[in-house]
Amino acid sequence: MDDRDALARFGSRVRKLREAHGLSQEELAEAAHLHRTYIGSVERGERNISLINIHRIARALRVPPGELLADEGEGESVEA
Amino acid sequence: MDDRDALARFGSRVRKLREAHGLSQEELAEAAHLHRTYIGSVERGERNISLINIHRIARALRVPPGELLADEGEGESVEA
Numbered sequence: 001m002d003d004r005d006a007l008a009r010f011g012s013r014v015r016k017l018r019e020a021h022g023l024s025q026e027e028l029a030e031a032a033h034l035h036r037t038y039i040g041s042v043e044r045g046e047r048n049i050s051l052i053n054i055h056r057i058a059r060a061l062r063v064p065p066g067e068l069l070a071d072e073g074e075g076e077s078v079e080a
Numbered sequence: 081m082d083d084r085d086a087l088a089r090f091g092s093r094v095r096k097l098r099e100a101h102g103l104s105q106e107e108l109a110e111a112a113h114l115h116r117t118y119i120g121s122v123e124r125g126e127r128n129i130s131l132i133n134i135h136r137i138a139r140a141l142r143v144p145p146g147e148l149l150a151d152e153g154e155g156e157s158v159e160a
Contacts, residue, residue, distance in 0.1 A: 006135045006145075050128040051090055052083045054149070065086070066146035069134070 008045030013068055015043040017061045031060035088125030090134075093148055095123040097141045111140035 018028045018039075025043070029036040033056060041047050042057070049057075058065035098108045098119075105123070109116040113136060121127050122137070129137075138145035 003132045003135065007131060010131055048130045048132050050130050051087060051134065051149075052128050054131065055083065055086045064150070066149035069131075069146035069149060070144070 004045065007048060010049065010068060011043040011045040011047075013070070014039075014057060014061070017063060017068075018043075021061060028057070028060055032056040084125065087128060090129065090148060091123040091125040091127075093150070094119075094137060094141070097143060097148075098123075101141060108137070108140055112136040 018025070021028075023031070025039045026036045029039045032039070032053075034053065038047070039057075042049055042053075054068060055065050058068055061068075094108075098105070101108075103111070105119045106116045109119045112119070112133075114133060118127070119137075122129055122133075134148060135145050138148055141148075
């Protein structure tokens, strides 16, 4: 897995969990104290997100932060 | 857990795993394609490390990246 794949997989996971919680990007952004457009770019794998922001998103999604980086080989597709 | 705690816990975990592998900071840095002084500052919780570098360190330590963020309440102490 190369570096960009890591970002795309992370973003895909955030999107899945956000949607599973029935949250809009705006709602997640507000809960995580981040900007909506930032959440969008994270979900698209465009951001080399920092550890502090990983923790903020994890808290907002009520999952352990490590779960956002889990690599379970579930064959997750990465939507653009 | 506040943001700085998150960095300190991450750094503490990296240090423990590095030492468990019998690696020096220099050896880990080389394996992760990062600088030794950078590894030192990460271990001290001074860096808001990015996702790409989390993956590089995880690969070098041969652990899943999520494991570096695990929060198992093991009462990990954070050495300066």
